Amino acid sequence: MDFNEFKEEVKENIKDFLPERYENASVSISEVIKNNDTKLYGLTVRMEDQTIAPTLYLEDYFNELESGKSMDYVLDHIAEVYDEASVNGIDIDTKDMIDKITNYEETKGKIVPRVVNRESNEERLKRMPHTDMGDLAVTYHVDLGNSEDGQMSVAVSNEMLDKYGVSVEELHEKACENMKEISPTSFETMVETLANLMIPDYENMTPEEKADARSQFDMPDPGMYVLSNGPKSFGAAALLDTDTMDKIEAEVGDFYILPSSVHETLIVPIREGMELKDLEAMVQEVNATQVAPNEVLSDHVYKYDSKNKEIYRADKEAEHFKEKEEKRPSLKGRIEEKKKEVKEKDSKTDKVKTKTEVRE
Structure with a gap:
């Protein structure tokens, strides 16, 4: 069949x-x-x-x-x-649920971001509000909780955004704020991640018990870290948690970001002799052979710009910093500028209303 x-x-x-x-x-x-x-x-x-x-x-x-x-x-x-x-x-x-997810006041505390590949989602992104992030894009989803088969959510569409009556920049800021509560960032060594997968009840063990359990397995430390969220579902969005990204930089120094999948990324501290082209070849091979097509994030390697609070493609580092020298606003800067414009517009509207009321 x-x-x-x-x-x-x-x-x-x-x-x-x-x-x-x-x-x-x-x-x-x-x-x-x-x-x-x-x-x-x-x-x-x-x-x-x-x-x-x-x-x-x-x-x-x-x-x-x-x-x-x-x-x-x-x-x-x-x-x-x-x-x-x-x-x-x-x-x-139910109609009640539909009303809730299209009502911003009811829904705003449940909206979370996801990071996806911009080019590979060209058709979907036409129907969804999103924020470009180089060759990646941030989309927004209403979290409906968990089921036996995983997280349940509804993607925010252009029509839903119209009903919300907010800008994409405001939506982005709210989603990143919610992410810290709904799906907090997880940052751990590759050894810890493997141990959680291989050793029953590992996460509930004491540090001494964990060390003893790991000693029973041959687990060489590859010198990598896994960045995701608690549920390990669409955890690549943790890249938007700038507080965590700053802490990672403080802990490990300069690092590369390997897009393992839409669910997690790998943090690799930069070491002498490390070749970017070798890392990209590894990412591309893994994507082609190990990652489901609908879970591939990117074939490229990234770095983090702590000054501007954003990630960029490692092979385009020169172009990235040239743009910054030309004072092109960062993602965070664009959001702040848009919020300022909205406040000014609201202020003007309030003044017009006040004048009208005085005349009446």
Whole structure:
């Protein structure tokens, strides 16, 4: 059975595995463009009283079938996950939830940033407010909490931004502020990261227990650090945490940033004899062979400009600092300038209102 046949099988039979309340629901499978303009196919089962229903992507379930699971097993798994999402209220299938995510006052404390590749997301970015960051881009998402299958979120669209009534710069500032509370930055050695993956209950051990546990494994220290967030989900956004970036520079000195994926980056202290071209070749090879297409962040290596609080491509260092000498505003500077313009505009509006009231 190929993937197209699988999709049709799911569409025709999924209701047999769902509870009775889905009896009169309509079933559809549609193409959805995700990160890096990757195309996925999503299942939607919409009941009669729903305006919006959750979407469940089918690629992972097709992999289950190919790994030897029966079609009945896969359909039962799809039905279980789909119904659980609806029952737990994680989906956005109610008018109340739609009203909330399009109301800035209700939503502003839940908006978080993500860092993605700008060129690879050219089509998606046309429909989303974003902030360019060299060949990367920052997008914005409403965090809806966690489920069994990971973090749930809704991407902020241009239409949503219009309803919010704020600028992209204000959205960016609020998202970076929220990030520190919703998904705090995680910075640890590569050895610590590997230990967390390999040693059960490692994170709950005392320092002495951790050292003893690590000694049981052959874990040479590669001299790298992992920068992400607690959930290790879209943790490349930690690059926007300038406080942490400054602390990293103070701790390790000058460093390269290797874009491991959209979920984390690697911090590599610059050492004598280290060649940028070798690091870029390593990043490109890993992206081509180890990283899922929709999780690739970039094929380039970056550095951090602590003066201007922004990252830049390491192979374009001369151009970066030439621009700074020409006094081109940094990302932070552009945000501050935009906020100043908005305040001045609001002030003028208030003065006009006051004059009108006096005349009346």
